[in-house]
Amino acid sequence: MTNGGVWRLLRIAALATIACAWVASPATAKAAGADAEAGKQIFQEKCTACHTIGKGNLVGPDLKGVTALRPREWLQQWIAAPDRMLAAKDPVGIALLHEFHDVPMPNLGLSAAEANALIDYLATAVPGAAVPPAEAVSAPAPATSAPAASGDPEVGKELFTGAARFRNGGPPCMACHSVGGIGALGGGQLGPDLTTVVTRFGGAAATAAFVGGSPTPTMNAVWQRTPLTADERANVVAFLAQAAISERPTQAIWRLLGLAILGLAILLVAAGWIWRRRQPDGVRLPMLARQRNTARGQPATAPRRT
Amino acid sequence: MKIQSQVSMVFHLDKCIGCHTCTVACKNIWTDRKGAEYMYWNNVETKPGTGYPTRWEDQGKYRGGWVLGGKKGRLRLRLQGKWGTLGNIFYNPYLPTLDDYFEPWTYDYQNLFDAPEGDDQPTARAISMVTGRYMDTIEAGPNWDDDLGGSQVYANNDPNLDHATEEERRLMEEIGRVVFFYLPRICNHCLNPGCVAACPAGAIYKRGEDGIVLVSQERCRAWRMCISGCPYKKTYFNWSTGKAEKCILCYPRLESGQPPACFHSCVGRIRYVGLVLYDADRIEAAASAPQAELVQAQRDAILDPFDPKVIAAAQAAGIPDAKIDAAQKSPVYKFVKRWHLALPLHPEFRTLPMLFYVPPMGPVLAKMDNGKYDTMDAKAEGLAPMLSALEKSRVPLRYMASLFSAGNEEIIRKVYRKLVAVRVYMRAQRVKDIPEAEVQKALAEGGTDAREVEAIFRLTSLPTFEERFVVPAMERETAVEALFPPLDPIARNYPTHKGEVGIGFHHDPQRGM
Numbered sequence: 129m130t131n132g133g134v135w136r137l138l139r140i141a142a143l144a145t146i147a148c149a150w151v152a153s154p155a156t157a158k159a160a161g162a163d164a165e166a167g168k169q170i171f172q173e174k175c176t177a178c179h180t181i182g183k184g185n186l187v188g189p190d191l192k193g194v195t196a197l198r199p200r201e202w203l204q205q206w207i208a209a210p211d212r213m214l215a216a217k218d219p220v221g222i223a224l225l226h227e228f229h230d231v232p233m234p235n236l237g238l239s240a241a242e243a244n245a246l247i248d249y250l251a252t253a254v255p256g257a258a259v260p261p262a263e264a265v266s267a268p269a270p271a272t273s274a275p276a277a278s279g280d281p282e283v284g285k286e287l288f289t290g291a292a293r294f295r296n297g298g299p300p301c302m303a304c305h306s307v308g309g310i311g312a313l314g315g316g317q318l319g320p321d322l323t324t325v326v327t328r329f330g331g332a333a334a335t336a337a338f339v340g341g342s343p344t345p346t347m348n349a350v351w352q353r354t355p356l357t358a359d360e361r362a363n364v365v366a367f368l369a370q371a372a373i374s375e376r377p378t379q380a381i382w383r384l385l386g387l388a389i390l391g392l393a394i395l396l397v398a399a400g401w402i403w404r405r406r407q408p409d410g411v412r413l414p415m416l417a418r419q420r421n422t423a424r425g426q427p428a429t430a431p432r433r434t
Numbered sequence: 435m436k437i438q439s440q441v442s443m444v445f446h447l448d449k450c451i452g453c454h455t456c457t458v459a460c461k462n463i464w465t466d467r468k469g470a471e472y473m474y475w476n477n478v479e480t481k482p483g484t485g486y487p488t489r490w491e492d493q494g495k496y497r498g499g500w501v502l503g504g505k506k507g508r509l510r511l512r513l514q515g516k517w518g519t520l521g522n523i524f525y526n527p528y529l530p531t532l533d534d535y536f537e538p539w540t541y542d543y544q545n546l547f548d549a550p551e552g553d554d555q556p557t558a559r560a561i562s563m564v565t566g567r568y569m570d571t572i573e574a575g576p577n578w579d580d581d582l583g584g585s586q587v588y589a590n591n592d593p594n595l596d597h598a599t600e601e602e603r604r605l606m607e608e609i610g611r612v613v614f615f616y617l618p619r620i621c622n623h624c625l626n627p628g629c630v631a632a633c634p635a636g637a638i639y640k641r642g643e644d645g646i647v648l649v650s651q652e653r654c655r656a657w658r659m660c661i662s663g664c665p666y667k668k669t670y671f672n673w674s675t676g677k678a679e680k681c682i683l684c685y686p687r688l689e690s691g692q693p694p695a696c697f698h699s700c701v702g703r704i705r706y707v708g709l710v711l712y713d714a715d716r717i718e719a720a721a722s723a724p725q726a727e728l729v730q731a732q733r734d735a736i737l738d739p740f741d742p743k744v745i746a747a748a749q750a751a752g753i754p755d756a757k758i759d760a761a762q763k764s765p766v767y768k769f770v771k772r773w774h775l776a777l778p779l780h781p782e783f784r785t786l787p788m789l790f791y792v793p794p795m796g797p798v799l800a801k802m803d804n805g806k807y808d809t810m811d812a813k814a815e816g817l818a819p820m821l822s823a824l825e826k827s828r829v830p831l832r833y834m835a836s837l838f839s840a841g842n843e844e845i846i847r848k849v850y851r852k853l854v855a856v857r858v859y860m861r862a863q864r865v866k867d868i869p870e871a872e873v874q875k876a877l878a879e880g881g882t883d884a885r886e887v888e889a890i891f892r893l894t895s896l897p898t899f900e901e902r903f904v905v906p907a908m909e910r911e912t913a914v915e916a917l918f919p920p921l922d923p924i925a926r927n928y929p930t931h932k933g934e935v936g937i938g939f940h941h942d943p944q945r946g947m
C-alpha cells in the first residue's frame with residue numbers, strides 16, 4: 129500500500145507544518161494568504177448584497193481597486209463602523225453617501241481582525257474572478273446571475289402581499305413594509321416604505337442583490353433561514369420597480385379616511401344600541417325632576433317607572 | 435348533606451333608635467380612607483325612603499341578584515350572562531352614579547382661622563372630597579331622607595310602595611298617621627351571593643369556615659360587575675385604589691373573639707351575632723324556590739344543631755366541637771329557626787341573605803282627645819284587641835311583606851301575631867290590665883305559649899353581652915392548614931405568616947395588575 133503510506137506521510141508533514149507555524153509565529157505575523165481566504169469568506173457572506181468587485185456599482189460602489197484609492201486606516205475604520213464615521217461627519221464617507229443614493233452602509237458588526245482580513249482580500253482579489261453568485265446562501269447555481277426587471281410584477285405583487293407564499297416559508301414583505309399599489313391600508317410600519325426603493329438603490333439589479341443578501345440586522349434575522357429563490361426575487365423586484373412608477377395614488381388616502389369614518393360610525397351605532405339603557409344622570413336626579421313636574425300641576429300620581 | 439357553618443346575624447328593628455353609631459364605628463375603622471369616603475359598609479336607612487344608593491331596591495334599574503328563567507327555568511344572574519359580561523366589560527350601564535350615593539364632602543375649617551378681617555363671620559365652605567373643589571349646594575348625603583326628611587320626594591319614591599294602592603299611600607302620608615322606622619344594613623354575607631357570581635375575575639369568595647364574603651384586593655381587576663350583581667348594593671368601588679371593597683364583617687375582630695364593631699357599638703342593642711349550621715347541598719333548591727316559599731326554603735336550609743344526626747354529620751365534615759356548641763347557643767338560630775321571628779331582607783333577590791330582621795311593630799294609633807293624648811279605641815276590655823288589630827297598623831302589612839317576605843303576607847302576619855302575643859302577655863304580667871282570656875287568645879293566635887314568650891322577651895329585652903354575641907373561636911388556623919403544607923417547627927420553615935390569608939393585604943392595594 130505505497131499510496132496509503134505516501135498520503136499518511138503527507139498528512140503528518142502538513143500537520144507538523146501547521147503546528148510549527150502555530151507555535152512559532154506570533155499572531156500578528158499570520159500568513160497574508162490565510163487572511164485573504166477568511167476575507168473572501170466574509171465578503172461573500174456580508175458584502176455581496178451591495179458590492180461587486182469589478183462588476184459595476186450596485187447599491188454600494190464597485191470595490192475594485194479600493195485599497196489603492198483609500199488609505200488602509202480609513203478602510204479599517206469605515207468597514208468596522210460606518211455609522212460612527214457618518215455620525216462624525218467624515219468628509220469622504222458623506223460624499224460617498226450622497227453619491228450612492230443616500231443609502232447609508234449598515235454597521236455589519238465586524239471585528240477589527242475581520243475588517244483587516246477583508247481588506248487583505250480586497251487587495252488581492254482578481255477583478256471578476258471572485259465575485260460570488262449573489263444568492264450564495266440559497267441557490268448555488270443561479271441561472272441568471274443578475275436578476276433584472278425580468279420577473280413578473282403580478283406574481284411579485286402576490287408574493288409581496290402574501291396572496292402567494294414564498295417557497296421557503298418566509299413572511300410576506302407586507303408584514304413589515306408598505307408600498308404603493310397594494311390598496312388603501314398599505315402594509316406594515318416596521319421597515320421603510322418601498323415605493324421608490326428601486327430608484328433609490330439605483331436600479332433593479334442593485335435592489336435584487338440587496339434583497340438576496342439582506343444585509344440589515346432586521347432583514348437578516350428574518351431571511352437568513354428562509355431565503356428567497358432567484359425567481360421570487362426577480363418577481364418581487366419587478367413589482368417594486370413598477371410600484372415606483374405607479375406611486376401611491378392620493379385617493380387612497382381619502383379612501384382610508386372614508387373607511388375610518390365608516391368604521392367609527394358603525395362602532396358608535398353598535399355602542400349606542402348595546403348600551404341604550406344607560407342613564408347617565410343616575411337615578412336620583414331624574415327622580416327629583418319627575419317629582420318637580422308632578423308638583424307643577426300634573427296629577428299627583430304621575431306614572432311611575434318600575 | 436354537606437354541612438357548613440356560617441356567622442349569621444339578626445337585627446331587631448323594634449329596638450333601633452336610628453342613632454347611626456354603628457355607621458360611625460364602621461366608618462372610623464374601615465372606610466376613613468382616600469377613595470372610600472363615599473362608602474358606608476354599614477348604613478342606616480329610614481323606611482319608607484329611597485335609601486342609599488337611591489332606590490337600590492329597584493332591580494329594573496340596577497339588575498342585582500338572581501332570577502328564575504335560565505336554561506330549564508334555573509337560576510341566572512339578573513345582570514347578564516357570559517356574553518353580556520363580555521359586551522359590557524368596559525362599560526357597565528347598570529352601575530349607580532356617584533350622585534346616587536352622594537358626593538362626599540368636608541369643610542374648609544382652616545378659613546375659620548385664616549380669614550382676613552371683614553364685616554362678616556368667616557364660614558367653612560363645603561369642599562368635595564372627590565374633586566377637591568368647593569361645593570355650593572349639597573344636594574344629597576348617605577342618609578338624606580333620614581327621619582322622613584324631604585319625604586314628599588324620598589318616602590314617596592320608596593320602591594316598596596310601587597305596588598301600594600292609592601288608599602294605602604294616602605293613609606301613610608296622612609298627618610298623624612305618618613310613620614317610619616329604621617333599617618340598618620350591612621352586607622348580608624349571602625349563601626348564594628350575586629356579587630361572587632358576577633365577578634369576571636373570580637376575585638370575590640366566601641370563606642368556607644365562617645361564610646364571610648371577601649374581595650381579594652390582589653385579584654380584583656376593577657370590572658365593577660359585583661356592584662351590579664349585589665342586589666343590596668353592598669360592594670363599593672374605591673376610585674383611588676381601583677379595587678372593589680365591601681363589609682368584611684370585621685373578621686379580624688371575629689377571629690379574636692369579638693363581635694364586629696357595628697354590633698359592639700350598637701346603642702339600641704338590636705344586633706345579634708351567632709353561628710348557624712346549614713346544608714350547602716340545599717342552597718340551589720332554596721334559592722330557586724317559588725317566590726312565596728323562599729323564606730321557608732331558606733329556613734329549611736338551616737339545620738337544627740341539637741339534632742344528633744346533624745351533629746354527627748358536622749363532626750364528620752370537620753366542624754370543631756366548639757363551633758357546634760356555639761351553634762347551639764346561637765341567638766340567630768333561635769330568632770330565625772326556632773321562633774320564626776326574623777326574616778331575610780328582600781328574599782326575592784334570591785341571594786339567600788344571612789342577615790335576618792325582626793320586623794318592627796308599628797306604633798299604636800293614638801289621638802288627642804280633650805287635651806288628653808290616648809290610644810284609640812281603648813275600651814273596657816283593655817288594650818288587647820287594639821294591640822292585636824294588625825289591620826290597624828300604621829304600616830300596611832303589604833309594605834312589610836314587600837320588604838321581608840317576598841310579598842307573602844301570611845308569613846309577616848304570623849310574625850306579628852307572635853310579637854303581639856309577647857306584648858300582650860308581658861303587659862298582663864307587669865301591668866296586669868289585660869284579662870286572662872285576652873292573653874290566652876293572643877297566645878293562641880300567635881301560635882306560642884308562655885314559656886316561649888318569656889324566652890323571646892328575655893332575648894329581646896334583657897340579653898347580656900354574651901347572649902347577644904356568641905362568637906366561637908374561629909379556628910382560622912385549621913382552615914388555613916388545609917390550604918398550606920403543615921407547619922414545620924423543626925426547620926422553622928413556616929410557609930404561612932400573619933396577614934397572609936384573609937383579604938390578602940401583603941401590600942397596599944394599588945391601581946393596575
Ligand code: SF4
Nearest residue numbers: 621622624628629664
Ligand atoms: S349582600 Fe354581601 S354577600 Fe350578598 S350579594 Fe351583596 S355583597 Fe355579596
Ligand code: SF4
Nearest residue numbers: 451453454456700702
Ligand atoms: S347603632 Fe344600633 S340603634 Fe343605632 S342606628 Fe345602628 S343599629 Fe340602630
